[in-house]
Amino acid sequence: MARPDVTISAPDPLFVGEPLTIEVNVTASTETKVDFIKARLTGDQGWKDGGGESKITERLEHPDLEQELMGPGVLPAATTTVLTARFTLYGVPPTHEHGQAWSRMRFSVHVSIPWRLDGRYKYDFTVRIPPPLVERKPLVVRNTSVPDKPRIEIGLASTELIAGEELVGTCAVFHLDDKEPREIALALVPEVALLNHGRLRETRGEVITGELVIPAGAAGTSVPFRLQLPTSMTPTFECATHALNWWLVARTGSFFGGKVDVAVPLRIHDKSASKTTPRLEAAPRIGDERIATVFAQFAAKHRWRGGEPGAADFAIERDVAELDLRLAYEYRGEAGTFFVASLHAPGLGLGLAVAPASSVRHLFWKDVEVDIAAWDRAHHVKARFPDQAIPFLRAVVPRLMKLASLGPMLRWSDSEIVFERKVADVREEDLVTAAADLAVLAQAIESSLPLITTPPGLVAEVAQWEALAEKLGGKLWRGDLSIRGVLDNAPVDLGLAWIAEQPASVHVAVGDRSMGSDELRKAVIRLPRPASDVLAANAAERLVDLITRWPSDIVDLVVENGVASAVYLLRGGDPPVADAERVRTLVEGLRAVLAALDPGTGPYR
Structure with a gap:
């Protein structure tokens, strides 16, 4: 008597945790007596490691589920009997073969036939784990x-x-x-x-x-x-x-x-x-792109602006009074990545140069000390006139020494103070902390500016110089009597010049290359002694009338690229005198020169 044929109908793959129904179709060619028909679902998981006597094996049968689909009875001839097995899988891994580890799932049907060979049927299934809702995690x-x-x-x-x-x-x-x-x-x-x-x-x-x-x-x-x-x-x-x-x-x-x-x-x-x-x-984003985004988001949130990167990869800036605060990120190849914080000023006028100290510097060069031992040991300070710089330094240095987040100070000059530290990353909190520390430093510098006096050994009426700065819409930097302002829409830049560390003259420049006509930008004039040299320069009559009235202590008139500049020699004597009124007259005279060369501009036409 032949064993019956068995086929199954089931989902494939099987999913863990979901109800499973398997239809078992049993077809006997002749009438067949059976003791039972059972279905069994068996998982086999484990691994083996090593070989020979050192081989280790771990094996587990799970799950091992069995159901009796039919008890003692008779399968009719030439008829298909449909039986149903129902299971639910729990705690089962997905089927796999990884190296020497595995997980398998087998469904088997056992048809027990008295006094005959039993029918045994095996089917392998793929098992998968239904995923939860996948939460993306960058x-x-x-x-x-x-x-x-x-x-x-x-x-x-x-x-x-x-x-x-x-x-x-x-x-x-x-x-x-x-x-x-x-x-x-x-x-x-x-x-x-x-x-x-x-x-x-x-x-x-x-x-x-x-x-x-x-x-x-x-x-x-x-x-x-x-x-x-x-x-x-x-x-x-x-x-x-x-x-x-x-x-x-x-x-x-x-x-x-x-x-x-x-x-x-x-x-x-x-x-x-x-x-x-x-x-x-x-x-x-990662690398420069990600950090650039961090900088841009910080700038938008905290009212900073994009800055000219210069040597850095990117930078942001913010103005505090006359000072410019700057944060930058710079990648220097194999040397590393650097977070650079700096503060920029038009110019303190002290001839200041501060750098990290070294035994060589202290041995061969005398420096300016502010009587703060830790600072004096760690820094080498130079200034044109120590007595002029020390009150300002003593006011700023104690607050500067507390700004640990900015990293080591690289340099400090009249126009900038720069900090930098090597970094692997820059986060928003780094920018917040650095910006706060720069603001503290800016406030310390701004509040200490009144401690800077005019250069020793120079006579200068500060009230008159302050009035000149106000007229030009700028600020007087007493250290070198420098002013940056505007007269009749033309930028003005002036300040002391030095010979052997002594004030010798005031240099004045008016205009810039972006203003005026093409005719003005093309004009080139060089007159070492303007009042006398203009007569031989084949200059226009209106220009001759202006310049011949200039005193002899105004020298080196240059007009080029839309900018007129000249030098006012300080009156001799001990001490020399810097006359703010004479400087005002020179500023107006240079503006008049530009207007004479470009009659369509200014009130001087």
Whole structure:
């Protein structure tokens, strides 16, 4: 008597946690007596490690579910009997084969026939885990936070991924040679944790590889990449005998040139999650692009503005009274990435030069001390006249020494004070702290400016100079009697000039190359002794009338590119005298020269 034929009808794959119905179709060619028909669903999970006598194996049958579909009875001849088995799977990993770890699922039917060979039928199923709602989680990670070490950064649109989709990312490298294109090896690595009586072993499954290329000269910039995930990829899971975790590893370099790598943990979900999850579009910004975004967002939020980057990659600025606060980020190749904070002024006029101290400087050059021991040891200070600079320095230095967030002070001069520190990253909180410290420093400098006197050994009526600054809409910087202002829409820039550290003259310039007509910008005049030289210069009559009235202590008249400049020699004597009224007359005279050369402008026509 032949054994009956058995076929099944069931969903494939099976999903953990969902009710499962399997129809068992039993067809006997002749009338067949049976003791029972049973269905069994058995899971087999485990791993093996090593070989020979040192081989270790861990194995577990789970689940082991059995149902009796039919008791003692008779299967009618030439008739199909339909039986139904119902199960629900819990705590089962997805079926897989990773290295020497596995998980399998088998459905079997046992037809017990008295006094005959039983019918045994086996069917293997794929098991998958229905994903929860996938929450995308962008991530930026780097191999090191040490500012001056070779660094690789990876930004991912999400570390929560779905089998079958594209991994979307960006990559940037720092402090690595970028004279030639640089290859970055990418690998999706399955890490299998083998569990055995509380002891953990680790092994790896088959690696999925990819590659991207950083173009020559592109170190520090964000380079996008995509990596296709196979639809057959086993999702992340953990079960009684082992667990599977995925990593994205990016690696570059060689044995001789140095290697850097970074690993990013991933969580892979079943491919069915793609039906309810939006596609990945863009990875988070990294490298210069990401930091530029941080700077731009900070500037918009805190009322800063974009600044001219100069040597930096990008910068933002803000005015506080007459001072300009500046924050910048600069990538200097293999030297590192730097966060630069600085404060800029039109000019203190002290001839100030502050630099970090060294034993050589202290040994061979005398410097200015402010009687703050820690500061005096750490810095070498020069000024044109120490007595003029010390009151100002003593007021500013104590507050300056408390500004730790700005990093070491690189230099301090009449026009700027610059701090910089090596960084691996710049966050908004770094900008907030640095901006606050710069504001404190600006307030300290602004409030201490009245302590700066006019240069020793020079007679200058401060009230008259202040009145001149007010007339020009500018500010008087007493240290060198400099003023930046405007007269009849023409910029004015004036201040003392020195010979052997002694005040010798006042240099005055009026105008700029962007104002006036083409005729004015093309005009070139050079008169060392204007009052006398203009007569021989074949100049226009209106210009001769203006300049011949100038006194002999006005020298070196130059008109070029729309700017007129001249020098007022200070009257001799001990001490010399800087006459604000004479300077005012010279400013107006230079403005009149520009108007004479360009009759269509100004009130002097």
